[in-house]
Amino acid sequence: MPGFSTRAIQAASRVPDVPQPPVNVPIYATSTFEVSDAVELGDLLEFARPGHSYSRYSNPTHAALEAALAELEGGEAALVTASGMAAIHAVVLSLLRSGDEMIMPRAVYGGVIGLARAVLDRSGMTHRAVDPTDVDAVAAAIGPSTRLLWLETISNPTTAVADVAALVQLAHDHDVVVVVDNTFASPALANPLSLGADLVVHSTTKYIGGHSDIMGGAIIGSVARVADARRIVINAGGNASPFEAFLALRGLKTLALRMERHSSNALTVAQALEGAPGVAAVRYPGLASHPQHELARRVLRDGMAGGMLAVELDGGRPAGERLLERVRIAVHATSLGSVETLVSHPASSSHRQLADDDLAAAGLSPGMVRVSIGLEDVEDLVTDLAGAAHPG
Ligand SMILES: Cc1ncc(COP(=O)(O)O)c(C=O)c1O
Numbered sequence: 001m002p003g004f005s006t007r008a009i010q011a012a013s014r015v016p017d018v019p020q021p022p023v024n025v026p027i028y029a030t031s032t033f034e035v036s037d038a039v040e041l042g043d044l045l046e047f048a049r050p051g052h053s054y055s056r057y058s059n060p061t062h063a064a065l066e067a068a069l070a071e072l073e074g075g076e077a078a079l080v081t082a083s084g085m086a087a088i089h090a091v092v093l094s095l096l097r098s099g100d101e102m103i104m105p106r107a108v109y110g111g112v113i114g115l116a117r118a119v120l121d122r123s124g125m126t127h128r129a130v131d132p133t134d135v136d137a138v139a140a141a142i143g144p145s146t147r148l149l150w151l152e153t154i155s156n157p158t159t160a161v162a163d164v165a166a167l168v169q170l171a172h173d174h175d176v177v178v179v180v181d182n183t184f185a186s187p188a189l190a191n192p193l194s195l196g197a198d199l200v201v202h203s204t205t206k207y208i209g210g211h212s213d214i215m216g217g218a219i220i221g222s223v224a225r226v227a228d229a230r231r232i233v234i235n236a237g238g239n240a241s242p243f244e245a246f247l248a249l250r251g252l253k254t255l256a257l258r259m260e261r262h263s264s265n266a267l268t269v270a271q272a273l274e275g276a277p278g279v280a281a282v283r284y285p286g287l288a289s290h291p292q293h294e295l296a297r298r299v300l301r302d303g304m305a306g307g308m309l310a311v312e313l314d315g316g317r318p319a320g321e322r323l324l325e326r327v328r329i330a331v332h333a334t335s336l337g338s339v340e341t342l343v344s345h346p347a348s349s350s351h352r353q354l355a356d357d358d359l360a361a362a363g364l365s366p367g368m369v370r371v372s373i374g375l376e377d378v379e380d381l382v383t384d385l386a387g388a389a390h391p392g
Contacts, residue, residue: 025064027246031055047227057234061242065218065249069208072187072252073200075220079230080245084183084203085111086238087217087229089119091201093236094228095148095177098124103141104150105132107158107362109181110351112150117353129362132162133292135170142174149176153192153299154184156336157310157346157370158363159283161292161299168196183207183337184308188259189300199225204244206337207307210251210258214244258339258375262307265381266373270309272382278319278391280367283310307373308336313389316367320345323369326388329380336372341381344370 002010033052035041044053052058066078081087092115096102102120104112106129116127130141132151142149149171151162164180171178179199180192186207192200202208204216217240219229233239263286270284282289285296286305296305313319323343324332330341334349344350347359347366359366373381 025061025246025249027242028055028060029242030059055242056237056239059240059242059245061245061249062240065240065245065252068249068252069187069202069218069220072191073182073220074191074193075200075222075226077223077226078218078220079226079233080204080240080248081217081219081233081238082240083215083238084109084181084201084205084217085115086233086236087201087203087219088112088181089115089236090229090232090238091179091199091219092120092148092150093232094225095179096120096125099145100147101126101128101143101145102148102150103128103130103138103146103176105152105155105160105162105362106130106358107155107160107364108150108152109156109183110346110353112181113351113353132167133160135163135166138167139170142171142176146174146176149178150181151178151192151197152181152184153190154285154296154306154308156184157308157350157368159184159285159290159308159310160363161285161290161296163292163295164192164195164197164299172196184306185300186255186259186306186337188256189263189304189306193221195299198222199229204248204251205335207259207262208248208251208255208337209244210255210338211247212333212335212338212340212342214247214251216240216244216248259304259306261375262337262373263304265375265378266307266309267305268378269371269373269381269385272386273309273311273389276386276389278314278389279311280314281312283312284308309371309373310364311369311371311385311389312365313367313369314391316365317347318367319389319391320347320367320369323385323388327384329376329384330371330374330388336370338372339375341374341376341384342372343385344372346370 070078199221
């Protein structure tokens with residue numbers, strides 16, 4: 001009879017047969033999978049047969065989240081990653097080679113600017129920033145080496161809304177691939193693939209997870225494009241964790257409900273803050289004063305506009321910093337898309353990569369505060385934020 005240690009390891013590794021399917025997808029906390037021979041393992045590592053070999057390549061919990069996201073975004077395939085930035089990194093590197101150019105919005109999540117500077121600049125790839133709400137400016141920027149147009153459905157942090165359908169038409173006329181970061185809208189409010197985008201990315205850390213307790217990312221698109229991105233993730237090691245994929249699956253089940261409440265709370269707060277003492281401007285796509293309000297009504301589902309506001313305060317940076325110190329219900333923390341209201345100061349956090357000139361060109365003043373409206377009682381949020389913005 002084998003010794004105790006041998007028996008303990010074998011006994012504790014037996015996977016149960018489960019005749020009744022569990023209601024929730026289990027967390028497959030395993031790095032590796034047993035194969036019957038070397039040919040099977042070789043095939044699995046090449047994705048030449050169904051199944052799993054090693055969790056950097058694929059894992060059943062990841063696969064369940066990937067299938068769900070592909071279905072909800074209307075894509076053929078999906079890939080989940082360790083973070084939104086791991087997804088963005090994989091997509092960009094799967095599309096660009098040395099000498100290729102990426103065009104991206106001036107107002108874009110700061111991590112994209114960080115990636116361009118830290119990775120693209122040193123690998124012979126170039127990038128150029130444009131205002132994506134000006135289709136003629138994007139047309140003028142496209143040149144012979146342009147290979148990728150990067151867009152955000154709703155921009156971080158200025159809440160500009162891109163006309164994805166018009167920009168896709170323009171880009172495709174020049175053989176430029178369009179990738180849309182749909183994090184701010186989530187698949188509950190918009191599906192950029194249905195507007196012609198080639199790929200969608202998400203930080204599942206945000207609305208999809210929804211509770212500020214996971215890091216994750218996702219890429220959705222055609223089988224071939226997702227496979228190209230998967231090769232980068234496998235080789236660079238940006239794979240997701242099964243536990244966090246499980247929490248993202250759980251988040252998806254309440255995403256629609258949460259987005260309804262995020263959107264209705266955000267509209268009420270935006271209306272209350274617009275014109276309130278101490279507030280210079282509120283940018284929220286659900287407000288009639290937003291420059292792309294009509295476009296937002298067309299591209300975002302059921303008149304919802306999500307939970308993200310950009311609030312400009314009278315008094316610039318000191319007034320913005322004071323609001324962050326004064327809030328009592330909203331939490332001063334970076335990130336967004338969670339049940340709790342989060343406030344942050346992009347100029348010193350998510351967009352600290354930008355010099356004051358670049359901030360101004362992106363329409364992002366040093367005093368702008370970004371508010372991710374949560375699911376609290378809306379009267380409490382209005383009192384908290386209007387009070388914190390008040391100059392007195
Ligand atoms: C719009 C957007 N995309 C991508 C990311 C990056 O996601 P992660 O922090 O999960 O890497 C963020 C993070 O704030 C974001 O706001």
